[in-house]
Each structure stands twice: as structure tokens, then as C-alpha cells.
Amino acid sequence: MKANIGEYDAIWFGGGAAGRFGAAFHKALGGKALIVEEHHLGGECHVCRCAFENFFSDQASMAELMRLYSGKSWYPKIDLSHISAAKAAELYRKVGQRAFADTMKHQTEKQLGIEVAWGAGKIIDKNTVEVNGKIYKGKNLVIGTGSRPTMPDIPGINLPGVMTYKDHPEMRTDPKKMVIIGGGKIGIGKAAMFAPFNIDVTILEKYTCLPKWDRDIRNFVFRDFKRRGIKIYEGIDVKEIKGKGKAESVVAQFNGETIEFPCDAVMVSVGLTPNSEPAIPLGVKIGKGNEIIIDEGCRTNVPGIYAVGDAAGPPYFMAIARKRGMIAAKSVAGEDAKMDYSFVPDHIYLPPLEATCVGLTESEAREKYGDVVLIQVPWGPKPKDAKPEEYYPGFENQGLPVCGRMHTMNLLFYGQNRNGLVKAIVDPKSRKYVGFHSVGDGAKTAFQYLSYLLKIGWTVDQMANLHEIFLNAEHFIQLSRLVAGQKELKGFAAQVYLEDDF
Numbered sequence: 001m002k003a004n005i006g007e008y009d010a011i012w013f014g015g016g017a018a019g020r021f022g023a024a025f026h027k028a029l030g031g032k033a034l035i036v037e038e039h040h041l042g043g044e045c046h047v048c049r050c051a052f053e054n055f056f057s058d059q060a061s062m063a064e065l066m067r068l069y070s071g072k073s074w075y076p077k078i079d080l081s082h083i084s085a086a087k088a089a090e091l092y093r094k095v096g097q098r099a100f101a102d103t104m105k106h107q108t109e110k111q112l113g114i115e116v117a118w119g120a121g122k123i124i125d126k127n128t129v130e131v132n133g134k135i136y137k138g139k140n141l142v143i144g145t146g147s148r149p150t151m152p153d154i155p156g157i158n159l160p161g162v163m164t165y166k167d168h169p170e171m172r173t174d175p176k177k178m179v180i181i182g183g184g185k186i187g188i189g190k191a192a193m194f195a196p197f198n199i200d201v202t203i204l205e206k207y208t209c210l211p212k213w214d215r216d217i218r219n220f221v222f223r224d225f226k227r228r229g230i231k232i233y234e235g236i237d238v239k240e241i242k243g244k245g246k247a248e249s250v251v252a253q254f255n256g257e258t259i260e261f262p263c264d265a266v267m268v269s270v271g272l273t274p275n276s277e278p279a280i281p282l283g284v285k286i287g288k289g290n291e292i293i294i295d296e297g298c299r300t301n302v303p304g305i306y307a308v309g310d311a312a313g314p315p316y317f318m319a320i321a322r323k324r325g326m327i328a329a330k331s332v333a334g335e336d337a338k339m340d341y342s343f344v345p346d347h348i349y350l351p352p353l354e355a356t357c358v359g360l361t362e363s364e365a366r367e368k369y370g371d372v373v374l375i376q377v378p379w380g381p382k383p384k385d386a387k388p389e390e391y392y393p394g395f396e397n398q399g400l401p402v403c404g405r406m407h408t409m410n411l412l413f414y415g416q417n418r419n420g421l422v423k424a425i426v427d428p429k430s431r432k433y434v435g436f437h438s439v440g441d442g443a444k445t446a447f448q449y450l451s452y453l454l455k456i457g458w459t460v461d462q463m464a465n466l467h468e469i470f471l472n473a474e475h476f477i478q479l480s481r482l483v484a485g486q487k488e489l490k491g492f493a494a495q496v497y498l499e500d501d502f
């Protein structure tokens with residue numbers, strides 16, 4: 001007979017972002033928490049998701065910036081013909097993954113004093129989990145088993161050379177031609193990460209790329225992609241991946257024609273599927289997207305069973321995973337806690353830039369509020385008399401730039417108008433902001449707080465009273481101050497659309 005080990009107030013099944021933060025919060029509330037984890041605390045974050053993507057984006061930014069600056073001003077000519085994405089991935093595998101794993105373990109077990117049962121857990125019933133032959137008993141069970149890439153059911157999907165975000169850190173060779181299936185935030189980000197490494201990238205999207213993003217941000221990003229030679233097909237239906245022993249082409253239907261895209265690597269990024277399978281034998285309700293159905297307090301339909309993180313379905317966002325953990329901990333402790341999904345920011349690495357947004361897009365805002373005011377830079381046509389490209393041979397510029405961090409200032413002068421776009425959307429009647437958008441570098445930090453300001457109904461007048469540290473990455477304080485004196489808010493010469501030309 002196997003001995004029972006203690007009794008916990010909750011067993012957190014999965015030590016990813018949701019389980020780790022949930023268990024920490026649970027313990028802080030005075031509960032006895034156990035995490036069951038097979039691989040790594042922190043889940044996929046430092047293996048192949050947030051931390052890895054952050055690292056890889058930095059490498060891609062360096063490559064892209066070196067290419068842009070090479071031979072200009074004081075920069076020497078730099079030969080980038082032999083740079084290697086596989087080498088960058090190797091460094092992360094050897095150093096980053098291990099260092100992060102150690103840090104997560106140290107923080108969780110040593111600093112926070114949370115118990116972890118290491119090994120593949122088996123849920124026996126809602127109060128019993130077996131790990132390595134030991135039985136752990138819990139009053140509650142919190143399932144945080146994450147998600148996996150959704151794989152389309154097409155011929156060739158299992159050929160070597162077909163990868164997902166999970167395989168990205170495992171790449172051992174450098175592809176020459178990559179086809180990315182899916183133009184959502186993962187696919188678009190991967191395109192920007194691979195292209196600087198001399199990889200010819202084509203994105204095939206069945207519907208619209210980044211459909212939920214503001215039109216001006218999409219235009220900026222896709223115009224930039226075009227300039228970089230990244231090809232995008234929207235409204236294209238992928239039918240098959242072909243190859244003898246490995247992926248050699250992707251076949252798709254486009255405007256009634258069949259097109260074959262030759263390639264030596266395929267990145268599949270058509271969505272995520274929650275790992276809800278461990279919950280099924282417990283009688284927990286599962287939704288159409290394979291997600292565990294939860295209420296606002298992260299409770300499933302079975303009393304004493306909770307679900308957190310990606311396993312409970314979208315939004316798939318680190319902050320949501322961690323907050324679901326926190327809310328579940330409160331629910332376990334008997335508190336009346338509720339998830340709040342309003343004003344969740346979104347973010348994509350687009351080396352050498354990044355895009356971030358929160359709140360309504362311009363078209364959503366117009367639908368809801370009518371004639372909204374835009375506070376943005378750059379806006380409209382360039383001033384007629386500014387011809388900065390004549391100031392210094394070979395340099396291009398933009399009349400009214402966005403520049404925040406050093407590297408966006410560099411992009412302004414060296415980088416073909418690639419330094420960014422910021423845009424705030426305001427309801428002129430109430431003078432409240434309804435959305436913020438940015439593509440640039442360094443602005444994402446501000447969006448963590450902007451999301452709260454949106455929620456409390458922050459106005460242009462309140463923003464004008466803050467203290468900016470100039471130059472900053474998003475400029476919303478100073479731009480708002482320029483218009484806040486107006487009794488009737490008209491914006492900042494802002495009603496001119498940027499062209500739709502990508």
C-alpha cells in the first residue's frame with residue numbers, strides 16, 4: 001500500500017505561470033500548497049515562449065540593426081552573410097533554458113518555500129494525485145496544464161522540417177526559405193525574428209493577418225515587412241506540405257489557383273489548443289476549443305476542481321495565466337474573487353521593434369463613439385519643406401518622428417522611417433481615452449499601466465498633468481498636453497489617415 005503524503009489545501013497540477021503564481025498566492029494567503037510538475041517550473045515560458053522569444057528577438061534585432069547601419073556614418077561595413085539563427089538558438093538552449101530553470105526552482109522552492117512534487121503526475125481522483133509512486137492528497141485540485149500548438153489536418157504535417165514555436169529553440173540548421181502557416185501574433189512575430197537571419201520568409205494566412213489590431217499599426221508593420229522582403233498572402237488556403245523525407249514545399253489555393261511555395265522549413269502557427277485531457281475523466285466540462293470551462297472564480301463545474309492558465313482557454317497571455325492562478329487561490333481560500341478580462345493589453349515582438357495595444361482600435365472606437373479624436377505621431381503627410389534625405393547623403397528621415405529608446409533614435413536616422421508609430425484614441429465628449437496603440441521600441445512597459453488608466457476612465461486633462469521623462473517611448477503625456485488646453489477637443493492635427501499601402 002502506497003503511503004499518503006500530507007494533506008494539502010490545494011494541489012496545483014502543473015507548475016507553469018498559472019500554477020506557480022497560484023501556488024505562491026495560495027501559500028501567502030496561509031494555505032498549504034503543492035505543485036506537481038514534470039519538466040520545469042515556469043512552464044514553457046523559458047523553454048520556448050516568452051523568455052526565449054525575448055532572447056531570440058534581441059538576437060534578431062541586433063542582426064537587423066547591423067544590416068541597417070552597416071557602412072553608414074561611423075559604423076563599419078558588416079558582413080552578415082554567415083550569421084546563424086541556429087547558433088543563436090543553441091546559445092539559448094545551453095545557457096538560457098538552464099539558467100531560467102534554476103532561477104525558477106530557486107525562487108519557488110527556496111525563496112517562496114513552496115513544495116514541489118517532481119515527476120509526471122497522475123490524477124487518481126479530485127483529491128488524489130500520484131507522482132513517482134507516491135500518493136498526495138488535496139482538498140482541492142487546480143489544473144494548469146497549459147496548451148499546445150494546434151496542428152492543421154493536412155498531408156505532410158508530420159514531415160521533418162515542419163515546426164512550431166515549441167521546436168524553434170531546437171533548430172540545428174539554418175533554413176534558407178521558410179513558409180509560415182498562420183499570420184496571427186505568433187506567426188507574424190516569428191517572421192520578424194527569422195528574416196534578419198537571411199531567411200526568405202513567406203506568410204500564408206487563411207483570413208486576415210492580425211485582424212484584431214488597429215489598421216494603422218497593421219499598415220506600419222506590413223509596410224515594413226514588405227520593405228524587408230517578407231511576403232504575405234492573405235485569404236490563402238493551405239492544402240498540403242510536400243517533400244520526400246522532409247518538407248520541400250507548401251501547396252495552397254489562392255484566388256482559384258494552386259500555388260506551390262518551395263521551402264526547406266515550415267513554421268505552423270494557426271493557434272493553440274488547451275491541454276484539458278487530464279481533466280476529462282473527472283467529469284469536468286470541456287468547451288468546443290478543448291478548453292476547461294471555468295467561471296469568473298476559475299471554478300469548474302465539479303466542486304473542488306479549478307482550472308487556470310491556457311488550459312482554461314483564451315486569452316492566451318502570461319498575465320491572464322498568472323492572474324487566473326491568483327484568482328483560483330482566492331477562490332480556494334473561500335474569497336469571492338473574479339477574473340477581469342477588460343483592457344488586457346496585447347504585444348508582439350517584431351524585431352527590431354515591437355507592437356503593443358490596449359483598448360479599442362480606431363474603427364471600434366468610431367463605431368462606439370462616433371467622431372473620435374486621434375493623438376498620434378507621425379500623422380498625415382510630411383511637412384512640404386522638410387527634405388532630410390538631402391541633409392546627409394544616403395539618409396532618409398521622417399518629418400515628425402517617434403523616437404524613444406536609443407535604438408529608435410538610431411532607426412530614425414539610419415532606418416528608413418522605421419522608428420515607429422504611436423496613437424491614442426479619445427472620446428472627445430468625455431475627454432476619456434478609449435485605446436492606445438504603439439509600434440516602436442520600449443513602449444510596452446507603459447502599456448501595463450495604461451491598461452489600468454483606461455479602466456478608470458483616464459482623461460486627456462489628467463494625462464497632461466503627469467510628468468514625462470523625455471525622450472520616452474510612447475509620448476502620450478506630452479502629446480496629450482499639446483491638445484489638453486482645447487475646450488472642445490479636436491485632437492492634434494490628427495484626422496488624416498496614413499496610407500493603406502502595404
Ligand code: COM
Nearest residue numbers: 016017020042045046
Ligand atoms: C516565467 C514563468 S519564466 S512564470 O510565470 O514566472 O512562472
